[in-house]
Amino acid sequence: MVDTNQIWKYLEEVSDPEIPVLTVNDLGIVRNVSIEGGLCKVTITPTYSGCPAMKRIEDDIIEKLKDKGIENVKVDLVLSPAWTTDWITENGRQKLLEYGIAPPQDEVDKSVLFAEPTNVPCPKCSSSNTRMISQFGSTACKAHYQCNECMEPYDYFKCL
Amino acid sequence: MSKALFEYVLRLGDDSLILGQRLSEWCGHGPILEEDIATTNIALDLIGQATTLLEYAAHLEGKKRSADELAFLRIDREYKNLLLVEQENGDFGKTIMRQFLFDAYRKLLFEKLLSSSDEHLAAIAEKSLKETKYHLKHSSEWVIRLGDGTEESHERVQDSLNELWRYTGELFFEDEVDTELKGSGVIPDVSDIQDKWNELVMNVLAEATLTIPNDNWQFDGGRVGKHSEHLGYLLSVMQYMQRAYPNMEW
Numbered sequence: 001m002v003d004t005n006q007i008w009k010y011l012e013e014v015s016d017p018e019i020p021v022l023t024v025n026d027l028g029i030v031r032n033v034s035i036e037g038g039l040c041k042v043t044i045t046p047t048y049s050g051c052p053a054m055k056r057i058e059d060d061i062i063e064k065l066k067d068k069g070i071e072n073v074k075v076d077l078v079l080s081p082a083w084t085t086d087w088i089t090e091n092g093r094q095k096l097l098e099y100g101i102a103p104p105q106d107e108v109d110k111s112v113l114f115a116e117p118t119n120v121p122c123p124k125c126s127s128s129n130t131r132m133i134s135q136f137g138s139t140a141c142k143a144h145y146q147c148n149e150c151m152e153p154y155d156y157f158k159c160l
Numbered sequence: 161m162s163k164a165l166f167e168y169v170l171r172l173g174d175d176s177l178i179l180g181q182r183l184s185e186w187c188g189h190g191p192i193l194e195e196d197i198a199t200t201n202i203a204l205d206l207i208g209q210a211t212t213l214l215e216y217a218a219h220l221e222g223k224k225r226s227a228d229e230l231a232f233l234r235i236d237r238e239y240k241n242l243l244l245v246e247q248e249n250g251d252f253g254k255t256i257m258r259q260f261l262f263d264a265y266r267k268l269l270f271e272k273l274l275s276s277s278d279e280h281l282a283a284i285a286e287k288s289l290k291e292t293k294y295h296l297k298h299s300s301e302w303v304i305r306l307g308d309g310t311e312e313s314h315e316r317v318q319d320s321l322n323e324l325w326r327y328t329g330e331l332f333f334e335d336e337v338d339t340e341l342k343g344s345g346v347i348p349d350v351s352d353i354q355d356k357w358n359e360l361v362m363n364v365l366a367e368a369t370l371t372i373p374n375d376n377w378q379f380d381g382g383r384v385g386k387h388s389e390h391l392g393y394l395l396s397v398m399q400y401m402q403r404a405y406p407n408m409e410w
Contacts, residue, residue, distance in 0.1 A: 046287070048204075048205060048291060049208030049211070050207050050208025052204075078283075079280075079284060080279075080282070082283075082287045134194035134195075136201040136298070139201075140291075160291075
């Protein structure tokens, strides 16, 4: 029988359907893995309440573990503690940047109602002369930015 | 208590569901692409919150009705959302004003619900609060931009405020459901939220150079299922698929 460490390794092969460079481990949405009485339980937490990728991720985890010969799998969804972008791993942040999505920057934009838009360096040319185009981007978790130097339009994975 | 809690969670779930449905009407019709995306993103958050809330309501009810059945197979009098959220979109200014008045209330409510004695409700509040802060930031910035903008944008958003103000009293509606839940520490005292809401709203409106109407007539009824004429039309669109093709899934 496999142990939980092995399950965590298998989960490295399950990617986010909307940002395929990130695994579920990079995203930090897997909160717990346990094996009890032959049942493998994976606990995940949603990024956003309405994120359409969650159901798909749940199915992908079950399918991946089945492929690895683990038949008895249950995926539980928990809401608390609520997911935060702080849980995206260092490795995950690097992958986002290479993929062309600016990783979450700091804590500022989480709490303040009238904060200036966060300074987000361009993932293409690294210039910090950039501007926010819209607080809401191609998915709920991203804002839309543009670089004033190289003119590259890009997504910013906003802090949550 | 679970009957009162069911009713309360249903009210919150219906607020999210109906406003989510309203906002989704903007999909493909936004005044600019960025706002088309923003309003539909916010709609998606709200539908997600509605799912979580209605799933919990279904569990509390214990009658084997699913969240989907609650969402799509009730009649209008069984919906317990605020009258404010079912009001028609109007122009972009009215949509934004409706959103702002609601977001300010929801943010303050969720902040208080974090310390609810009901753990699951507190968890839903914790999750939803993070999203709601972004919604409020978006809507309040637009209220200021439009109010303190051109003559026309000012006039339109002032007209919207005049029209929508009469639905804001209901944000602080209380009946025996609230009294019971307050007693057991499940929900906060509404007067506490009301003061903070007034302060927040007045600050933004002042910056937007907008004024609240003198006429302070207030409607209520949504919380007990008495709705404006707009809800029926909204439901006929929202429920069409389930009514025409019962039990369909995709």
